[in-house]
Amino acid sequence: MTSFATVSAFEAALADLRAANADAADAARARQQQLTKPLGSLGRLEEIAIFFAGWQGRERPAIDRARTVIFAGNHGVTVHGVSAYPASVTAQMVANFQAGGAAINALSTVAGLELRVVPLDLDRPTADFTTAPAMTVEECLRALNAGAAAVEEGLDLLVLGEMGIGNSTAAAALCARSYATEAAYWVGPGTGVDSEGIGRKTQVIDRTLAWHGDAPCSAFETLRRVGGREIAAIAGAILRARQLAIPVLLDGFICCSAIAPLAADNPAITGHCLAGHCSAEPGHARLLDRLQLAPLLSLDMRLGEGSGAAVAANIVRVALAAHNQMATFAEAAVSGSL
Template identity: 70%
Template sequence: MMRFDTAESLSAALRDLPPPDPAAIEAAAARQAELTKPAGSLGRLETIALFLAGWQGNPRPALDKGRAVIFAGNHGVTQHGVSAFPADVTAQMVANFENGGAAINQLARHAGLELRIVALDLDRPTADFTRASAMTEAECLDALAQGAAVVDPGLDLLVVGEMGIGNSTSAAALCARSFGGDPRDWVGPGTGLDADGQARKIAVVERALVTHAGAPHDAFETLRRLGGREIAAIAGAVLAARHRRVPVMLDGFIACAALAPLVAQAPGIVDHCLAGHCSAEPGHARLLERFGLDPLLRLDMRLGEGSGAAVAVSIVRAALAAHSGMATFAEAQVARRL
């Protein structure tokens, strides 16, 4: 398991990012060239298959062991009225996940994914980050480590999602500190805020940026000052997945915002990631553009929970089915193009 013992351990892990396997990609591309179809005719399904081949190190990649992990955490910043729902909903939704009643339970089952729920100290919200750091160094390191712990070496694909009332405010603050821009560029309605609620949210992000303006801009400090436990856990999981060459399917704005401080420090950290969808939260499209990721789906979803990413897994399964199951021209005795 990847260890996060000190603040420097995150930066060290970001400096040494394993690449995909070029030989596996080359062999997968050679197979693609022999399949009974015009070259490139399956579009992104072909590139998805090559992407999986490179990260799995297998010219005929598989999705036998896919895992969706939903991290949950509570945020002290909710005291400023930045969510349409009370903070108690986080724990209530975790219970719903555990009882099988949420959207992600149905979507993960449909996608053939094992579902895990990781609740992080729900009885102990992070600090109000307009006044102090959201987490101590020890708390942030623990959250990173809990995220890394869900990544087994044998996984074929990891889907990451979150639950945490108030976490879209944290996500907006992380993006604004990592990439700049007016907080209005990053703040959206979240769980359904009206115009007044969004104005409060913008003001909270502005205050937070001023409070932490003099702090170091490295990934760890940004995460611990403006993030949440579930957000730091997503960052730890995605980083651990990279070091184990496990491809990742990202969900919406909050799950992607967890990586914003990492991308600001090491842009290549998202090379092993697919963007499952582009959510209806306004900042998500802007964030994906900064990441250089083209989402697989645009369905106007904004639920979180890993829901959009789980839906996109069906596209990955289609890509792998075509790549591994189709016959070659020689096998099918089909004439090649003249």
């Protein structure tokens, strides 16, 4: 199935976002008030349970089926030396994911997440976006739909991640263009480039923003001009998850950069999303602040590939376990509220 057959279909879906079930959220909130604990004493764990109740449409939400999806793509901008690794590493890491040898394999297993890896034309990098749009209209639509196709009814939680050498440069460009800010505000070390490399990335993005300066700044045009296939796929997955009322756990800077153009057009797009963590990439905290998302964890991680969000999925499970398994005051025969 093609979720976004045209640019207009994508834009219509972004403009008309499904709302959470307020009655289910209220019921979950009422349950929290009756559990054998002082009200609010479990902090954000209570908020997570109410959030999931609203999106799952039931007082007692559950995670019976959860999925990690890792999208992978290559970037033409790597010709400018913006990464500490060659583009060939993308395909090598995809093979590692498929063989079960990466961090995300171990972390997904522990969190009870099925893992799906979606490589996107790794033998055909996007165009060098300093002198051309990264993708044609058709290529961007295909990437958006590849993301949407990885999301299906019946999922209770979607964890998103990426792999793509050079994509921290694309992420910084997306944020700079979405929020009309200077490139330097968003640029960080990515795979581990030094100060000279950071300066080179900044110059590359400055040239990119100037080259695309007269182009429309819609979500679609920003994604296709300065994004990448894997980042556009994440955007498509996020939007499709919203259509299906599936909560999403976002990973680090690159993953969150996929939602930046969408949020610039419609800030409500973050309503079904939780930030799994705040990465060590300096732009991530700044982006989370713009998106008004408070991270569940801050562990100085900067691996990408969905790793921080997969760790945070365990926090979600804990929150729902407390919500569903604790006794109420009446059930425990405890007098009054604490």
